[in-house]
Amino acid sequence: MQVKIIISTVAFMLTMVIMGYAALREPARMETYTLMYEARSMEAGATIYHNNCTTCHGENGKAEECYNGDGEQIACAGRSLHNADLLCGATSKRMSDMQWLGSKHAFIAGTIAAGRSANGMPTWGAEYGGSLEPYEVEYVTKFVLNWETEALCSQPTLPPPDWPETVAELPAGNAANGEQLYSIDLGCAACHGNLAEEGSNAVGPWVGNFQNLDNVRIEGYTAADYMYESVLLPSEFISPECPTGVCAGPPSGMPDNFGTRMTIQDMADVMAYVLATETFEGNQTIVYEP
Amino acid sequence: MATLFDEIREMGLKQAAIAKLDDVVERVTAGMNINDIRAMLRGDEPRKPNPRLRPHADSFWLHIRPSFYHAEVTHIYPTFRLGWLSTFAFVWETITGIFLMIFYTPSPDVAFKNMWEIMGNVPLGQLMRDMHRLGAEFMVLVVALHMLRTFITGSYKKPRQFTWLTGMLLLVFTLVLSFSGYLLPWDQLAYWAVTVAVSAAESHPGPAFLGKNINLLLRGAPVIGAGGLLRFYLLHVILLPLLTGIFIFVHYYKVIIHGHSLPPGREAIGEDTAKRVPRDERVYFLPDILTAEVMWTALTTLGLVGGATFFYHAVIESHADPLVTPLHVVAPWYLSWSQGWLKWLFEVPFTGQELDSKVIVAFGIIPVLAVMFFVMPYFEVGRSRRYADRRVGLSVSMAFITFMLISNWQGSPEFRVQSTAEQEVQQRIMPQEGHSMVLEVPYEEWVPGTYLATEAEIERMIREDRPHIAETLELYMTALYDWSCTNSGSDLYRPCEVTDDGLYTNGVKIDVLVDPYAAIVVKQAQENMLEIKVQIKVDDPNAPVDFYYIRYRHQQGGYEIY
Numbered sequence: 001m002q003v004k005i006i007i008s009t010v011a012f013m014l015t016m017v018i019m020g021y022a023a024l025r026e027p028a029r030m031e032t033y034t035l036m037y038e039a040r041s042m043e044a045g046a047t048i049y050h051n052n053c054t055t056c057h058g059e060n061g062k063a064e065e066c067y068n069g070d071g072e073q074i075a076c077a078g079r080s081l082h083n084a085d086l087l088c089g090a091t092s093k094r095m096s097d098m099q100w101l102g103s104k105h106a107f108i109a110g111t112i113a114a115g116r117s118a119n120g121m122p123t124w125g126a127e128y129g130g131s132l133e134p135y136e137v138e139y140v141t142k143f144v145l146n147w148e149t150e151a152l153c154s155q156p157t158l159p160p161p162d163w164p165e166t167v168a169e170l171p172a173g174n175a176a177n178g179e180q181l182y183s184i185d186l187g188c189a190a191c192h193g194n195l196a197e198e199g200s201n202a203v204g205p206w207v208g209n210f211q212n213l214d215n216v217r218i219e220g221y222t223a224a225d226y227m228y229e230s231v232l233l234p235s236e237f238i239s240p241e242c243p244t245g246v247c248a249g250p251p252s253g254m255p256d257n258f259g260t261r262m263t264i265q266d267m268a269d270v271m272a273y274v275l276a277t278e279t280f281e282g283n284q285t286i287v288y289e290p
Numbered sequence: 291m292a293t294l295f296d297e298i299r300e301m302g303l304k305q306a307a308i309a310k311l312d313d314v315v316e317r318v319t320a321g322m323n324i325n326d327i328r329a330m331l332r333g334d335e336p337r338k339p340n341p342r343l344r345p346h347a348d349s350f351w352l353h354i355r356p357s358f359y360h361a362e363v364t365h366i367y368p369t370f371r372l373g374w375l376s377t378f379a380f381v382w383e384t385i386t387g388i389f390l391m392i393f394y395t396p397s398p399d400v401a402f403k404n405m406w407e408i409m410g411n412v413p414l415g416q417l418m419r420d421m422h423r424l425g426a427e428f429m430v431l432v433v434a435l436h437m438l439r440t441f442i443t444g445s446y447k448k449p450r451q452f453t454w455l456t457g458m459l460l461l462v463f464t465l466v467l468s469f470s471g472y473l474l475p476w477d478q479l480a481y482w483a484v485t486v487a488v489s490a491a492e493s494h495p496g497p498a499f500l501g502k503n504i505n506l507l508l509r510g511a512p513v514i515g516a517g518g519l520l521r522f523y524l525l526h527v528i529l530l531p532l533l534t535g536i537f538i539f540v541h542y543y544k545v546i547i548h549g550h551s552l553p554p555g556r557e558a559i560g561e562d563t564a565k566r567v568p569r570d571e572r573v574y575f576l577p578d579i580l581t582a583e584v585m586w587t588a589l590t591t592l593g594l595v596g597g598a599t600f601f602y603h604a605v606i607e608s609h610a611d612p613l614v615t616p617l618h619v620v621a622p623w624y625l626s627w628s629q630g631w632l633k634w635l636f637e638v639p640f641t642g643q644e645l646d647s648k649v650i651v652a653f654g655i656i657p658v659l660a661v662m663f664f665v666m667p668y669f670e671v672g673r674s675r676r677y678a679d680r681r682v683g684l685s686v687s688m689a690f691i692t693f694m695l696i697s698n699w700q701g702s703p704e705f706r707v708q709s710t711a712e713q714e715v716q717q718r719i720m721p722q723e724g725h726s727m728v729l730e731v732p733y734e735e736w737v738p739g740t741y742l743a744t745e746a747e748i749e750r751m752i753r754e755d756r757p758h759i760a761e762t763l764e765l766y767m768t769a770l771y772d773w774s775c776t777n778s779g780s781d782l783y784r785p786c787e788v789t790d791d792g793l794y795t796n797g798v799k800i801d802v803l804v805d806p807y808a809a810i811v812v813k814q815a816q817e818n819m820l821e822i823k824v825q826i827k828v829d830d831p832n833a834p835v836d837f838y839y840i841r842y843r844h845q846q847g848g849y850e851i852y
Contacts, residue, residue, distance in 0.1 A: 018599050036410070036852065
């Protein structure tokens with residue numbers, strides 16, 4: 001009996017030592033596991049993103065390179081997510097544009113879950129009729145937020161080009177370059193459709209008829225004036241005809257960052273392609289103030 | 291009656307306090323005062339009348355324990371303490387389970403997150419979870435061994451048939467308890483194991499509404515969701531523990547009534563002398579048996595705590611997803627035999643008509659076996675418990691154990707489950723769920739680029755001190771060897787042959803890869819996350835393959851530790 005009591009006591013003490021050891025390493029271990037859960041949520045989010053989001057936002061989230069199901073490059077319909085406008089600062093630029101008061105996390109999660117009709121962003125959250133469960137929306141949100149890095153947010157923002165105040169000052173445009181920019185690089189086609197095919201537009205108005213818009217939408221604006229203003233300052237005047245009815249806004253569903261994304265030559269090329277002319281005539285003064 | 295105040299006046303404060311304490315101790319122990327306990331611990335003979343017997347008559351906790359045992363049953367043989375260990379495991383599971391309940395909500399929205407919070411946000415939470423899971427495996431094991439021991443020593447025979455029957459109930463409760471706990475983490479492992487098991491009800495051969503309704507009752511909805519999780523949770527934390535607790539008491543009470551059966555050779559054939567213990571062969575519960583039990587408690591606790599701290603971690607897979615079935619879903623090891631049986635082919639004799647194995651197994655073999663086990667002692671009425679007289683019974687039991695072990699192996703994916711060769715290779719190095727060599731490579735070892743599954747690449751990795759990648763590529767090559775053949779005379783693979791169905795074979799597996807190009811392609815997905823792609827290509831025009839599978843690996847993913 002004494003032996004048994006001694007064995008019991010020793011075993012009990014050893015148990016306590018092991019528990020003590022486990023307790024001592026707990027703070028560090030818990031920290032690691034918390035990070036692990038975050039990390040694995042992001043990994044799962046990456047898989048969901050890869051399967052559902054890349055056709056419009058691109059594999060790297062910059063909406064620069066998008067492919068359709070057959071592997072052909074197409075215009076990216078989505079906005080850039082790997083982007084300082086979305087991710088940097090407690091209230092990022094896009095949040096303040098939307099007058100969003102909540103957190104950045106809720107802004108992104110809400111956009112994924114509910115979608116945005118103005119931009120053609122589909123509804124993903126199951127609670128709104130989409131295909132992703134709430135936890136999946138959470139995972140994708142964490143993945144998108146993980147693009148926020150110091151490098152991204154400390155990038156100096158390049159000053160926009162010195163946009164001329166009249167379209168006549170634009171250089172001569174090259175329609176062939178313009179087609180490449182319109183259809184793929186700048187992603188215009190994703191919303192505005194194919195110039196040759198009325199009704200091919202998905203979200204924004206069809207622009208195949210823009211060359212006939214002298215004095216139509218806004219009195220005193222040539223087609224070139226109208227297009228120039230619409231690209232640089234999309235919320236100034238919002239077109240009445242979108243494929244889903246009246247176009248959303250203000251602010252317009254059209255991204256307002258083309259003034260910083262495009263060069264002056266890009267603008268001339270795209271206008272040359274859409275308006276089928278190399279030089280532009282206008283009678284308005286358009287001042288670019290982002 | 292003297293009040294405490296009177297006693298203090300009479301005896302002084304110290305003496306009165308001692309007398310009062312003595313009194314309290316005697317009440318709490320239902321019959322033993324301080325001196326009795328001290329004498330017991332010193333190993334003195336008890337005074338008369340023996341106060342150590344009174345707790346067995348008067349106290350709640352000891353009234354289901356015999357006051358003395360036959361010395362013959364206090365050694366390791368014949369009981370191996372398995373019955374007691376089963377009870378210990380039940381108590382262990384209750385305590386660790388209550389701890390886990392505090393941090394768990396049975397809802398699909400949060401259950402999975404709760405598991406990670408238990409591991410990352412609750413001090414000693416992971417240890418508790420590991421101990422609960424380890425304790426559950428331990429409980430299944432000791433309960434099964436206890437049953438086996440009872441069979442081998444013939445202790446189920448008259449008059450203990452009913453004890454055996456309650457024991458069978460407890461075995462079933464243990465299995466269902468363990469299995470109902472399986473669903474609670476709400477990960478892929480949980481979801482699919484339970485979905486497969488519950489779907490057996492659907493195959494009910496009776497009227498369709500019956501199977502459909504049983505299924506509905508278990509799942510709480512057409513598919514397992516919030517309702518199903520809540521039901522399994524309630525089964526796991528209320529109904530089954532309650533039933534198990536009750537039947538443990540019945541089982542114990544029967545042991546008091548009939549005594550522990552002696553080793554078979556110790557009594558004359560057909561006699562049961564367990565209750566007639568000669569005075570000189572008695573070992574009293576107090577103090578000897580109790581001390582032994584305390585010792586086994588301390589040792590088992592040490593084993594489980596140590597095991598869960600250093601060796602065993604309960605797994606967690608990714609979040610349950612009803613739309614994605616992982617490759618190779620398996621039942622828990624203690625039910626693997628049933629999965630093996632499901633893979634059998636059943637045919638009607640003579641006509642050769644194929645039968646649904648689900649129906650045969652779930653509504654034929656298992657219920658028949660269960661009933662046979664329950665009522666076995668009432669039909670197996672041979673008088674002798676001696677091994678020499680029970681050669682047939684013991685042989686049958688050994689054959690049955692062998693059969694179950696083989697069935698268990700048949701439950702594994704190795705038996706009659708094969709997906710495409712490239713998926714099997716991928717499964718080996720980077721499966722959808724579970725242990726993955728590729729993910730366990732430390733993040734820092736990867737440099738974006740293409741890693742070919744070749745000897746030269748392995749040598750390069752060893753030269754550059756990247757041992758985990760080298761190891762992974764080696765496993766990759768082994769898996770490729772198993773699932774590939776060569777038409778070009780490569781010395782990496784066995785030569786290709788063609789089966790009658792026109793499929794390539796390497797002599798071991800059918801429908802294999804022909805001279806595959808295999809690589810792991812690593813890209814930077816985000817600043818702290820890699821995209822890892824397992825890529826397999828075959829150019830052979832008869833069996834072309836262009837396969838890839840992608841997983842992401844975050845710097846903090848921690849696969850190398852958990």
